[in-house]
Amino acid sequence: LYLLFLPLEIYSAFKWLTIPCTVFACFLYIGFLEIGQEIENPFNYDENDLDLDLFCLQIQRELAEITAHPAPDPSGFIFSQFNQPFAPHDRRTAIDILRENKNTEDHQSVADVRQTLVKNYQLISEATFRKKR
Secondary structure (H helix, E strand, O other), X not given: OHHHHHHHHHHHHHHHHHHHHHXXXXXXXXXXXXXXXXXXXXXXXXXXXXXXXXXXXXXXXXXXXXXXXXOOOHHHHHOOOOOOOOOOOOOOOHHHHHHHXXXXXXXXXXXXXXXXXXXXXXXXXXXXXXXXX
16 A cells, blocks of 8 residues: 555655656665565475575484494593693693692593582683683
């Protein structure tokens, strides 16, 4: 109805330009409606829609590839020299953190690391919270 009565509203101001202005307004208004309709449902089976089936298939393939290999032993990557769990705030490795907290090297287990990491995480979050204020 808006587009139907638009020429009657603007005729007094635009005179002979009423027709091109109405065509332009119709093109704009209907274009916005079409864009909104396409955005509402992007996962359909039209040519310009996103292919959700392909996305799901790719995720399925990647999950199958990930689960095809056995899970690594956590001590293999936790006690690596490259593991800095609190970087960039704290550049110590997990081994250094355990040594400072336990002062012994024979207690390097995953449970000890978890306890130490939780304690250090709390310390870092408290220090960070104080800095923000």
